Amino acid sequence: MRMETIETAAARYSRGAMLFHWLIALLIVGNVLGAWFSEDLPKPDRAAIMALHKAVGISVLALTLARIAWRLMHRPPPMIETLKAWETALAKVTHWLFYILMLALPLTGWAFVSAASKGKPVSIFGLFEVPALPVTLNKATAGTFNDLHSTLGWLIVALLGLHVAGALKHQFVDHDGTLRRMIPFLK
Ligand code: HEM
Ligand code: HEM
Numbered sequence: 001m002r003m004e005t006i007e008t009a010a011a012r013y014s015r016g017a018m019l020f021h022w023l024i025a026l027l028i029v030g031n032v033l034g035a036w037f038s039e040d041l042p043k044p045d046r047a048a049i050m051a052l053h054k055a056v057g058i059s060v061l062a063l064t065l066a067r068i069a070w071r072l073m074h075r076p077p078p079m080i081e082t083l084k085a086w087e088t089a090l091a092k093v094t095h096w097l098f099y100i101l102m103l104a105l106p107l108t109g110w111a112f113v114s115a116a117s118k119g120k121p122v123s124i125f126g127l128f129e130v131p132a133l134p135v136t137l138n139k140a141t142a143g144t145f146n147d148l149h150s151t152l153g154w155l156i157v158a159l160l161g162l163h164v165a166g167a168l169k170h171q172f173v174d175h176d177g178t179l180r181r182m183i184p185f186l187k
Pocket of ligand 2: 027028031032035036050053054055056057058060105106107108109110111113122146149150153154156
């Protein structure tokens with residue numbers, strides 16, 4: 001039994017998968033914290049943080065598209081065999097929802113800013129610009145995308161809570177090596 005646990009846990013995500021996972025996770029957490037905690041700052045400070053937020057968000061969109069293409073070409077390791085059927089199902093649903101949110105969050109943010117700014121392009125770290133999305137340029141559309149964007153923001157935070165709780169449960173309760181599959185320096 002012990003041997004079997006060690007063997008199944010030995011199948012790890014590749015370095016590329018880990019790099020995508022941790023880079024995108026960091027950018028998303030930074031973006032949520034940046035948006036939430038800059039709300040009451042003076043206007044110029046808030047604007048500077050939100051300019052970063054937009055560029056980071058669009059980078060997450062690009063990275064996620066690359067990650068999905070990359071994942072289609074590199075099979076992830078099989079799920080750990082000792083997981084119960086409901087655990088496998090919950091993990092899979094969580095992962096799929098993450099991929100959907102990693103696309104939908106930046107897209108709704110981008111659509112909101114496009115409508116609110118009447119079609120102004122978005123600066124990416126002052127290096128180059130991406131054009132506004134072709135959405136109806138009025139207040140109502142901006143409001144709809146703004147609401148969607150903040151609802152999805154809450155959703156990804158809730159999903160992250162579930163995801164981290166799962167990772168910690170498998171690490172400290174089940175001891176099945178799940179966390180090790182995604183952390184480069186955990187052997
Ligand atoms: C916003 C932040 C995060 C996002 C969007 C995210 C997303 C994902 C996704 C999509 C997968 C599935 C990868 C695939 O098979 O294609 C995954 C796997 C994983 N994540 Fe995260 N993650 C985040 C943060 C974290 C954190 C903070 C931890 C650790 C506490 C963590 C631990 C893991 C582990 C251990 C796996 C592998 C699960 C398995 O073996 O089935 N993740 N994550
Ligand atoms: C990783 C992707 C992104 C995440 C996780 C994210 C998350 C968030 C969160 C949590 C908020 C706070 C919402 C609230 O008021 O409760 C927010 C606000 C905002 N986001 Fe994003 N966002 C992302 C991408 C983008 C992109 C790509 C843009 C635009 C190009 C954008 C533009 C905005 C703007 C302008 C606000 C402020 C809304 C307001 O002041 O009412 N976001 N975002």
